[in-house]
Amino acid sequence: HIDTKDASKRNATAPYLYGLMHEDISHSGDGGIYAELLANRAFQGSNWNTTLLPNYNGSLIGPSENPVEPIAPVLTAWAAIGNGTRITLDRLHPLSSAIPTGIEIDFPENAEGEVGFQNFGWWGMNVEPQTYNVSFYVQGNYPRNQENTTAFTVSLRSNLTGEVFASSTVSNVSVSFIDHTFVTTTLHPNATAPNSNNTFVITFDGDTVKGQTYYFSLFSLMPETFMGTPNGLRKDIAQAFYDMNPTFLRFPGGNNLEGVSPQQRWKWWETLGPLTDRPGRAGDWGYYNTQGLGLLEYLQWTEDMNIERLLAVYAGFSLDVWGQSGASYPPDRMQEILQEALDEIEFCQGNITSKWGSVRASLGHPEPFDIKFVEIGNEDWFSNTYPYRWEYLYNGLKAAYPNITYISTAYNEASTSFGYNISIPSGELWDTHHYEEPSFFVRGFDFYDNWQERTNNTGVEIFLGEYSALQIDTPTGIVDFSFPADVHIMYPRLVSALSEGVYLLGMERNPNVCKLSAYAPSLQDFNWYNWTPDMIGFDADPSHTVLSASYWLQLLLGSYRGTQTLPVTNSEGDFNPLFWVATLDEDKNCIYLKVINILGDSVPLSANIPEAYRSVNGTILTAADLNSYNYIYNQTEVVPKPLNISTSAPTGYGDDAVFKWDVPRWSITVLQFDL
Ligand code: AHR
Incomplete structure (x- = not known):
C-alpha cells in the first residue's frame, strides 16, 4: 500500500543521490573525455605500460598487469x-x-x-x-x-x-x-x-x-567540443554523462589525486592557464597525464552540465598503486597541505579580489564556482596517518569554509580492524567504496535502514563514492583485485545492473542518511585500460561508444527522482525477489514506483495507488540473460525500453484502487502514475 495521504510520513529525497565520479584512469581523460585528438602532443612523458591491452576480443576477462617502468619523453604516436x-x-x-x-x-x-x-x-x-x-x-x-x-x-x-x-x-x-x-x-x-x-x-x-x-x-x-567550450570535452561522451541527469561531479580522483609519490600528486595550480604552462605529471594509472583537463576545465564541465562540484583535495598522502606503498606528510608539515586546499577552494569560489579568485578571473571566469562538497583525500583506509591528517584538514577547512559539506574517506565503522579512530562530525559524510559481487549488493539492500542507531546517532551521512559489481559471485565472496583478473566482469552485465540497482533503492529509501553516490570507474578506452568493469566504454570512433547496463540503470534511477519518499506498507511478503521504492514528484504531480525483480520468473505485483492517478506508463531495463551485456558490436543487448502497460491502470475506487502487474523476470522498472 502506497500512502499518498499522510504527508507526515514522508521524507524529502536526497537531491544529489546520483552523480558522476571522474579520474584519469584507462585513458578516460587524455584520449577520452578530454577532446584533444593528438596523442603525446607535447612529448611530456611515456606510458609506463608498453603492452597494449587486448582489443575488441569480446572477452569477459579483465586487463593484464601493468609493469612499472620509468617515465620519459618518447616519440610514441x-x-x-x-x-x-x-x-x-x-x-x-x-x-x-x-x-x-x-x-x-x-x-x-x-x-x-x-x-x-x-x-x-x-x-x-x-x-x-x-x-x-x-x-x-x-x-x-x-x-x-x-x-x-x-x-x-x-x-x-x-x-x-x-x-x-x-x-x-x-x-x-x-x-x-x-x-x-x-x-x-x-x-x-x-x-x-x-x-x-x-x-x-x-x-x-x-x-x-x-x-x-x-x-x-x-x-x-x-574538434568541436561539448557545449562549444574551448579546450573542452569530447561531445559524445560528455553528452552520455549529461543524459544521465547527474547532479554532481567528483573529481579529480580516486587514486589519481594522490600521485604515486608526493611529487607526482595532482597539483591543481599546475593544471591552470595556457597549455604552455602545464607540465603534466605521471598519472597514477600507468601513463602520463597532460593536465589539459585541468581544474578550470573540470569546473567548466560542471557548469556546462549544471551540476554541483565535489572537489577532492589532496590530503597529504600518496599511494603507489603498483608498489602498494604510501607516503604521508608528517603532522608538522600539514599546514602546507591545508594551505594548498584553502587556496584551491579560493581559486574555485573566491571573489575576484582574492588572490586566487583573481587568477580565476584572469583565466576568463570571474564568476565563482560554488563548491558544495569537499572530499579530504581518497581511500585513506590505506594509511594509518589519516586520523591526524583528517582532523587537521577538516578543522582548517571548516573554519574557513563552514558552508561546505566535508567528506571523510575512512571511518571507524569500516576501519576498526586497523585500529583507527576517525571521528566524522554530524552532517558530514563518509565516502564508502564497494567493488563487490552481485550478492553483496542484494544483501546490502537494508544496510542503511538502521544506520544512525548502529553508529550511535553520530549523524554521519553516506557518500557511496565508488561502486560496481566487480566480479560474478564466487564461493568465497572475496573480491579479486589482482591483475590479470580471472573473475572480473569485463563489461557491466544485466546482473550488475540488477544488484547495483537493489542497493541503490536501499539508499533511496534512506534519504536522511544516503546523500550521494557515483559508479566508478566511469570510462574505459577499449584500447588501453587499467580496470574493468566501467560504466561507458569507447574508442576513437564515436559509433563505438558503449553505454553499459550499469549506465542505463543509473540513467533510469537518476532521471526519475521524486521529491518526497512515499511510505509503502507491505501486507504480503517482504522484499526479495521484488525490491521497490515509491516517491512523489511534487513538481510534476506524479508518483514513481521503482521495482526490481531479481528472480528468473515474473512476480505478481499488486499495489494500492489512489484512483486519481489513472494514467500509468513505464520504462523497463531487462535482457535475455543475466549475463547479457553491451559491447561495440552488440550495443543494445541491455537498454531501457518503454513499457506499454496503460491497460493496467489502477482499477477500483478511492485510495484503495489497485494496480496489478506481473513484473517480468530480471528487470528494473520505473512506473510513473500521473493524475
Ligand atoms: O576506481 C578505480 C580506483 O578504485 C580509484 O582510483 C580508487 O579510489 C579505488 O581504489
Whole structure:
C-alpha cells in the first residue's frame, strides 16, 4: 500500500543521490573525455605500460598487469613521412619550462615530393564534417633555412588508404630562429571518414625544405567540443554523462589525486592557464597525464552540465598503486597541505579580489564556482596517518569554509580492524567504496535502514563514492583485485545492473542518511585500460561508444527522482525477489514506483495507488540473460525500453484502487502514475 495521504510520513529525497565520479584512469581523460585528438602532443612523458591491452576480443576477462617502468619523453604516436626524413626528440629548444621537450625534424639534402610527419591519435581519430582547430609551435634552424618563410600543409588522412579528408596550407610563415612561432589553422572535412584509422599529417614540399631542420613543440588538434567550450570535452561522451541527469561531479580522483609519490600528486595550480604552462605529471594509472583537463576545465564541465562540484583535495598522502606503498606528510608539515586546499577552494569560489579568485578571473571566469562538497583525500583506509591528517584538514577547512559539506574517506565503522579512530562530525559524510559481487549488493539492500542507531546517532551521512559489481559471485565472496583478473566482469552485465540497482533503492529509501553516490570507474578506452568493469566504454570512433547496463540503470534511477519518499506498507511478503521504492514528484504531480525483480520468473505485483492517478506508463531495463551485456558490436543487448502497460491502470475506487502487474523476470522498472 502506497500512502499518498499522510504527508507526515514522508521524507524529502536526497537531491544529489546520483552523480558522476571522474579520474584519469584507462585513458578516460587524455584520449577520452578530454577532446584533444593528438596523442603525446607535447612529448611530456611515456606510458609506463608498453603492452597494449587486448582489443575488441569480446572477452569477459579483465586487463593484464601493468609493469612499472620509468617515465620519459618518447616519440610514441608520431612518425616521419618521406625518404630520409628524420624526427628525434629535442630538448635544446624548450618551448617553456613546463614543456621542455619537442621534436627536431631533419630533411635530407635530396628531399623531394611530400615530406613531413604524422600523428596517429589515441588509437586513431574520428573525422567528420566539423571544424577542427589546429595549432603548433615551430622554430627554425639558422642559418640553414635562411629564407625564413615556410609553407605548412596540415591534413587529416586515412591511415589505410591515404585519402585526404581535409587539408589546409599555411603559407609564408615567418619562422623565428630564436624562439617558437605559433601557427594555427582550421580543417573542415566534407564527409565522415569510413573508420577512425586516420592520422593528422603535417607536410612540406621536399624541394623547399631540403637540408633544413625545424623544431616543433606542443601540437593540438581540437574538434568541436561539448557545449562549444574551448579546450573542452569530447561531445559524445560528455553528452552520455549529461543524459544521465547527474547532479554532481567528483573529481579529480580516486587514486589519481594522490600521485604515486608526493611529487607526482595532482597539483591543481599546475593544471591552470595556457597549455604552455602545464607540465603534466605521471598519472597514477600507468601513463602520463597532460593536465589539459585541468581544474578550470573540470569546473567548466560542471557548469556546462549544471551540476554541483565535489572537489577532492589532496590530503597529504600518496599511494603507489603498483608498489602498494604510501607516503604521508608528517603532522608538522600539514599546514602546507591545508594551505594548498584553502587556496584551491579560493581559486574555485573566491571573489575576484582574492588572490586566487583573481587568477580565476584572469583565466576568463570571474564568476565563482560554488563548491558544495569537499572530499579530504581518497581511500585513506590505506594509511594509518589519516586520523591526524583528517582532523587537521577538516578543522582548517571548516573554519574557513563552514558552508561546505566535508567528506571523510575512512571511518571507524569500516576501519576498526586497523585500529583507527576517525571521528566524522554530524552532517558530514563518509565516502564508502564497494567493488563487490552481485550478492553483496542484494544483501546490502537494508544496510542503511538502521544506520544512525548502529553508529550511535553520530549523524554521519553516506557518500557511496565508488561502486560496481566487480566480479560474478564466487564461493568465497572475496573480491579479486589482482591483475590479470580471472573473475572480473569485463563489461557491466544485466546482473550488475540488477544488484547495483537493489542497493541503490536501499539508499533511496534512506534519504536522511544516503546523500550521494557515483559508479566508478566511469570510462574505459577499449584500447588501453587499467580496470574493468566501467560504466561507458569507447574508442576513437564515436559509433563505438558503449553505454553499459550499469549506465542505463543509473540513467533510469537518476532521471526519475521524486521529491518526497512515499511510505509503502507491505501486507504480503517482504522484499526479495521484488525490491521497490515509491516517491512523489511534487513538481510534476506524479508518483514513481521503482521495482526490481531479481528472480528468473515474473512476480505478481499488486499495489494500492489512489484512483486519481489513472494514467500509468513505464520504462523497463531487462535482457535475455543475466549475463547479457553491451559491447561495440552488440550495443543494445541491455537498454531501457518503454513499457506499454496503460491497460493496467489502477482499477477500483478511492485510495484503495489497485494496480496489478506481473513484473517480468530480471528487470528494473520505473512506473510513473500521473493524475
Ligand atoms: O576506481 C578505480 C580506483 O578504485 C580509484 O582510483 C580508487 O579510489 C579505488 O581504489
